[in-house]
Amino acid sequence: MTAPTPLDSGDTAAAPPEPGKVRLLLLALLPGLAALGAYATIDLSPATFPNLYRLVVVLAVVPAFMLLVRPRTATAVVPRLFMWLAVTWAVWLPVSLFWTVDADIGLRKIGSISYAFAAGLCVLAFSGGSRTGVATLRLGWTVAFLVTGAIAVWELQSGRHLSEGAALGPDTTLIASTFYNPNNYAGFLLTCLPFLVWGGIVARSTLIRVLHAGLVVFWIVLIVATQSRTGFLGALVIGPVAVWWFGRAASLRQRPVAVPVLVLGLAAWIGLSLAAASEPGQRVLGQFTSPFEENDSLRASDQMRVNLTLLGWRLFVSSGLLGRGAGSFELLAGQWQEVDLGGTTMAHNSFAEIAAEFGLPVLLPLFAVIVVLAHVTLRRKAAAAHRAEAFDLRMATGLGLAGFAASGLAASSILASPWWWLLLGQASAQAWLLYRMCPPRGERPTGQGPAGSPWVRVDDQVAGPRPLLVGARRS
Numbered sequence: 023m024t025a026p027t028p029l030d031s032g033d034t035a036a037a038p039p040e041p042g043k044v045r046l047l048l049l050a051l052l053p054g055l056a057a058l059g060a061y062a063t064i065d066l067s068p069a070t071f072p073n074l075y076r077l078v079v080v081l082a083v084v085p086a087f088m089l090l091v092r093p094r095t096a097t098a099v100v101p102r103l104f105m106w107l108a109v110t111w112a113v114w115l116p117v118s119l120f121w122t123v124d125a126d127i128g129l130r131k132i133g134s135i136s137y138a139f140a141a142g143l144c145v146l147a148f149s150g151g152s153r154t155g156v157a158t159l160r161l162g163w164t165v166a167f168l169v170t171g172a173i174a175v176w177e178l179q180s181g182r183h184l185s186e187g188a189a190l191g192p193d194t195t196l197i198a199s200t201f202y203n204p205n206n207y208a209g210f211l212l213t214c215l216p217f218l219v220w221g222g223i224v225a226r227s228t229l230i231r232v233l234h235a236g237l238v239v240f241w242i243v244l245i246v247a248t249q250s251r252t253g254f255l256g257a258l259v260i261g262p263v264a265v266w267w268f269g270r271a272a273s274l275r276q277r278p279v280a281v282p283v284l285v286l287g288l289a290a291w292i293g294l295s296l297a298a299a300s301e302p303g304q305r306v307l308g309q310f311t312s313p314f315e316e317n318d319s320l321r322a323s324d325q326m327r328v329n330l331t332l333l334g335w336r337l338f339v340s341s342g343l344l345g346r347g348a349g350s351f352e353l354l355a356g357q358w359q360e361v362d363l364g365g366t367t368m369a370h371n372s373f374a375e376i377a378a379e380f381g382l383p384v385l386l387p388l389f390a391v392i393v394v395l396a397h398v399t400l401r402r403k404a405a406a407a408h409r410a411e412a413f414d415l416r417m418a419t420g421l422g423l424a425g426f427a428a429s430g431l432a433a434s435s436i437l438a439s440p441w442w443w444l445l446l447g448q449a450s451a452q453a454w455l456l457y458r459m460c461p462p463r464g465e466r467p468t469g470q471g472p473a474g475s476p477w478v479r480v481d482d483q484v485a486g487p488r489p490l491l492v493g494a495r496r497s
Contacts, residue, residue: 041155045148048082049155053162053448056141056440057170057210061184061200066173075440079140086140086147100454101146103394104447107387108143111135114383115348122347122379123354131349134438141440142447151454156415157224159448163217166441167237170199170210174244197247206436208253209429211245212260213445216421219264220414223271252432260421267417274410327370329361334374338381345381372430372437391446395423395453404459415456422449 041049055062055075063070087108090101115132122128149155174197177183185202201207218241222234245253333355337346346354352367369375377385399419404412426445429436436442 040152041148041150041158046154046158048078049145049148049158050162050165051078052141052145053159053166053441053444054169056138056444057166058200059440066184075141076137079137079144079440082144082148083140086144089147089150090143095150098151098454098457099394100151100398100450100457103387103391104143104146104450107391108139110387111139111384114380118345118347118380120347123350127353128348128350131438138438138440139443141444142450145444145447146450146454149451149454151451151458153411153455156451156455159451160217160220160418163214163448164221164237167211167214167218167241170201170207171240171244174199174207174247178247196249197244201439203434204248204250205252206429206433206439208245208248208250208256209425209433209436210441211241211248211253212256212428213422213425213441215241215260215264216418216425219267220418223268223414252428256425256428260424263417263421267414271410271414271417274413322364326362326364326366329363330355330366330369331371331374332361333358333363334369334371334378337378338374341378341381343382345377345379345384348379351375351378368434370432370434372433372435372442375435375437391450392423392426395419395449398453398457399423402457402460404456408459412456412459415452415459419449419452419456422452 055078058066058075060068060073062073062075064074089095090105095101115135119125119128119132145159149159173184177197177199183198184200185198196204198204198207199210201210215238218234218237222231222238225231225234242257245257334351337351337354340346351369355363355367355369369378373385376388399416422445426442426449429442429445433439
């Protein structure tokens with residue numbers, strides 16, 4: 023008999039033990055708490071003390087940092103780059119206060135960003151690049167989707183919102199959940215879909231797969247209710263990719279596809295029909311306005327976004343590529359007279375905001391992390407025995423990075439949103455696991471099987487695709 027290939031064949035120096043129960047509990051809770059953000063309190067009121075998300079982060083960030091600086095972890099490329107990003111931000115953001123426009127505002131912004139960024143640091147450290155950790159995070163994202171979705175349903179039914187100042191205008195059929203702005207919520211929803219699809223793919227029973235199909239139907243309803251161009255365009259792109267992912271994953275696992283797709287498609291059609299026939303659904307459809315319909319308001323919004331991005335570029339260049347300091351963008355935008363910003367001071371492009379306020383010292387490490395994650399996702403070749411599992415990791419990480427970028431470009435301001443940084447930490451954890459599945463350079467992938475995992479079925483680790491026949495049996 024052939025001995026099984028260890029999981030960490032591609033990253034021997036970084037093979038941390040499986041997370042314990044406390045770490046798994048934190049991984050399951052953090053996505054939901056991060057999605058709630060300021061509303062992560064007992065009564066969903068930002069004024070209530072304590073904020074559970076901030077409390078968990080304060081208690082967890084030091085142990086997380088210590089896990090990442092351990093010798094066997096610090097030598098792994100993915101956590102090492104993330105730590106470089108974290109240390110750079112921790113040093114450079116306070117330094118920028120020396121030349122910012124208003125040090126008090128800058129200090130408050132640094133505090134908000136630090137609390138948010140800590141989410142990514144914690145999930146990367148506590149997952150340890152392990153199967154169990156990544157699977158628990160996937161469950162946590164599903165919980166976060168359900169929690170924010172329940173709040174969105176309450177919005178549709180009541181016509182009210184958690185924030186009285188939410189950027190929703192007079193239309194009570196729009197939803198923003200805990201995200202203040204429908205575009206921000208649409209960005210969050212786009213990042214949730216890969217985890218819903220992934221959960222259905224690796225589910226052990228047909229019932230769980232059907233439940234995940236129901237969650238995807240619910241996701242479609244919420245995307246429509248945001249009436250966000252970001253959400254619609256993202257759905258048009260990510261939807262076909264998710265369908266292809268589902269079919270390819272079934273092929274790698276030697277599962278029949280035709281009948282499940284027909285059943286799930288019928289379930290989706292019935293679910294959407296029922297949602298459209300409901301009272302909230304009728305109100306949404308009755309007041310629905312296509313976000314692609316040309317009008318003066320839409321053109322003014324697009325021009326405003328372009329002008330804000332150009333302002334960010336000018337501030338970046340005029341600062342000598344070092345940034346104008348924490349919290350300076352909104353203050354300088356309020357004083358800008360050269361172009362019409364429509365009274366808006368939020369950047370509506372988080373990457374331009376980073377460049378304008380913090381410059382290259384922060385922008386370069388962030389882009390380095392994104393580039394390395396993309397390289398690991400696209401270029402590293404896993405052993406044949408890991409092929410199905412590695413394919414899922416590639417799809418989830420690639421779509422997660424796309425969601426990270428799209429949200430950063432479309433949301434009004436997202437730097438202080440914990441879920442955005444948690445998504446980057448999640449993608450890093452997945453890439454770390456994928457990296458560990460890859461054989462060392464110079465060695466060809468083998469067909470040997472991996473060590474057993476309670477989270478991954480043995481028949482999910484086959485060597486390659488087989489013909490997809492309805493009712494086909496696994497050999």
